[in-house]
Amino acid sequence: MRNDSVTGVVLAGGMARRMGGTDKGWIEFEGKPLIQHALDIILPQVGRCIINANRSLEAYRSLNLDVFPDLEDGYLGPLMGMATGLTHAKTDWVAFVPCDSPRLPEDTVSRLLRAVQEGGFSIAVAHDGKRSQPVVALLHRSLLKDLNQSLLNGERKIESWFSQHSCIDVDFSDCIDAFVNVNRRDDLDALIEMPKLLGFSAWSGTGKTTLLKKLIPALRNNGVRLAVIKHAHHQFDVDHPGKDSYELRKSGANQMLIASANRWALMVDKPEPKEPILAELVSKLDLANLDLVLVEGFKRESIPKIELHRPSLGRPLLFSEDSNIIAIASDEPNTVTSELKIMHLADVDSMLAFVMGYLNSNKH
Secondary structure (H helix, E strand, O other): OOEEEEEEEEEEOOOOHHHOOOOHHHOEEOOEEHHHHHHHHHHHHEEEEEEEEOOOHHHHHOOOOEEEOOOOOOOOOHHHHHHHHHHHOOOOEEEEEEOOOOOOOOOHHHHHHHHHHHHOOOEEEEEOOOOEEEEEEEEEHHHHHHHHHHHHOOOOOHHHHHOOOOEEEEEOOOOOOOOOOOOOHHHHHHHHHOOEEEEEEOOOOOOHHHHHHHHHHHHHHOOOOEEEEEOOOOOOOOOOOOOHHHHHHHOOOOEEEEEOOOOEEEEEOOOOOOOOOHHHHHHOOOHHHOOEEEEEOOOOOOOOEEEEEOHHHOOOOOHHHOOOEEEEEEOOHHHOOOOOEEEEOOOHHHHHHHHHHHHHOOOO
């Protein structure tokens, strides 16, 4: 959603040493340069957008946006890029995104802005569930004077400077591949191979597992390499008492890995109970060898989902409260009124066709 009170700044001023010095903004990905991916994300969210770049200036200006090199020469890092952006912005709030993260969500700015407005902070920085992503941040323009002084004193670390101000981490752990960036040429392959996620959202007793037991072999027969992540609401074991792996884990091993010629499995006991984070679970998978990750449970995660519905359970439909639901499968489809795709819960062929269409689309 567009917000005229925010200026957007795309940081494209780095040296890209790990890319052999290539200007990353102009590296092609999915048919267009990375800078265009960044602009497609940020432009609809802000009133004005500028580019911070230190070379290829005419090329960047051809995009019909204001382009400003760092206030000082020497490729002094993203903090200098932020100072440059704050200097040339005219709004109170300035949002920064890198030019090399083409999967940032479409509501990045609104999430950051909501966090500072609710808590009275001067900085909001994206957090992926494991670590902060300091170049995806929202700064109040009043920080410019302090930032310039810190740069003059030799400060170059973003996190160090952020820590001196009222800063809030904003949870983006639901955006699985949002912060995959292009630092090496291999990273382009990783982005291209990033599997899609598709959730199945339903009340207990609707038959999610029953459906998946039919849908998974159908997908496999169509050449889809897939994984499944399931949320469990109780204690569980993949092994049984009496088995060596079970007994060794119960004897005190916090992590237990068992392997054979056919498979391996890792069990990790958490030091304290905590709801699992989908992003962390996905990162454990061999993503390069997957096309699709099916997710059972995790209803609150912002991933595309198919809702499964049985009116006989007496439970309300979920799609009106969850904009991430992209289709509905019901055992009484004639009772469902929606502009979304509606399928019969028992029609695996229709479900397969829908999932294959989703998988082959260019939307992430």
